[in-house]
Amino acid sequence: MNDAKTVLELRNVDKSFGPIDVLHKINLSVKAGEVLCLLGDNGAGKSTLIKTMAGVHAPTSGEILMDGKPVSFSGPKAAQEAGIACVHQFGGTFPLMSISRSFFAGVEPTKGWGPFKVFDRKKANEIAVHEVRNFGITRIDDGDRLVGGLSGGERQSLAIARAVYFGARVLILDEPTAALGVKQSAHVLRIVNEAKRRGLAVIFITHQVMHALAVGDHFAVLIRGAIAADFKQGEKTREEIADLMAGGESMADLEAKVGVQA
């Protein structure tokens, strides 16, 4: 229907933990170069939904398609190899490691031969600093600095830059701005836009309407595990979105009733 390619698609996905049904018949898709904002109240199932996409949970029923082909991930590692990267609120970086060492954790560049392969610090520093600066964090110029010395926003950005460098095509951000102040949040939103500009499909979870409106192309509101609304940028006003996020179903019902009577 559109020119951009759908990267990740969920069809009728259900997820239950034993007797507890958390997700019901989720249909959702995200395209390359698009930011999908996932909105919803606490406990609505947002985190469960993205964990299902990222291979942490397997769907109870339903299908996940990547580039139109059904996939099933054995774990987060498999999802990552397929190009789905998850950046959590605080995770993804190691506070007491240097920027470059944390950037390359698990995939260290080496030099030398045989058992004497050493971590190529110079190369790692160059790449890590270059990649992070390309995302607009010009304050970082030394790969030997500790991650713990970075601000929360910079850490998020570092994690995002890392995911992009290692070939992520779908970037999942679970409340990246939750712990951040205004300035730091703006920083992360800028990075999200940059990732989008580079053609990544971004899934962005937030409780803040302002942040959602600033970067979102496409919004999905989750209420008690079901998609209650799915709309494009400009199709709903900020007030409508806020009501959907805060009031949930009952508010929407109420609104509908008021609308009928009027």
Added chain:
Amino acid sequence: MSEAIQTAKSSKPIASRLSVGELMRSPAMGAFVGMVLVFCIFAAFGYHKNFISIVGFANWMNFASMIGIVAIPVGFLMVAGELDISVGAIMPASAMTLGILCGPYELPLGIGMLITFAMAAVIGCINGILVTRTQVPSFIVTLATLFAVGGLTLTLSVIFVNRPQVAYEAPELAKALLGDRYFGFRASVFWWILLSGILYFILHKSPWGNWIFAVGGDPESARNAGIPVNRLKISLFVLSAVCTAFAGMLQVAAFNSAQSATNFPLIFNTIIACVVGGVVLTGGFGTLIGIFLGTMTLGIVQQGIGYTDIDRNLSQLIIGIMLLAAVLMNGTFQKLATSWSTGKKED
């Protein structure tokens, strides 16, 4: 605040400032300063009894080497966020195994050593598997194996040799390599230095070392980054057990006998050496040089006290104070290390 930043910005010679800062924020710096301080104090109080002499130096280095060989792999585990206190039982278990196999049972030393290493590796493997499979903290798991292995060692010793100890004199070449003294220094000191060199390379230069830090820093992220967290932890428990077994063998070679009683002081000594050496108890941070210096400091305090007129029992008090000071300093150094990186270019 802003004034401080201004002055920091205006002072130009960044290169020299950086190197000083680099040195200051080096995590082994605290351990080094601590060791020098302790050394100076003992040198002053022990001068009249020849604390500063080759013999004095060798005395506490010999003591430290036995702890050091165990403390380094235990420190690796601490960096990875785990603890291993079963070393207190693995050391006598290994010494007894070697002593019994090669003494009364007359096996060649090489074979005895191989079997002993294998036995230690199995115990390390059990530790590692229990810790990674169950969610029980490694402190409890290794506490359990400490007692289990300790009890088994005593029981089996009595079964095999009727006594809780065994005498065994290693062949000449082995004794020269593992047990003899050179200029007062036992072979174990040289082995300790060699092992430190190898393990320094692994922790700080090889990609494997990076995994250890990552696992201790944030196991979930490490797993997501594709690091085989469980396999790494099991390997570290095996490393710790095997190094401890080696220390036990060195002891047998040096003293021509093995004891089966659990070595409780070793547990505390290795942990103290690591903490005094700047290893963060919660994981994610530590240096090999720090652990080495921490072990030396411990050696000076525990052995050096004999060269002074200070009451021997006070060494415990000194160690207690040192440990507290080290923990507090570690926190400060961490803050310094992380804040240094942003303090320079705040905008």
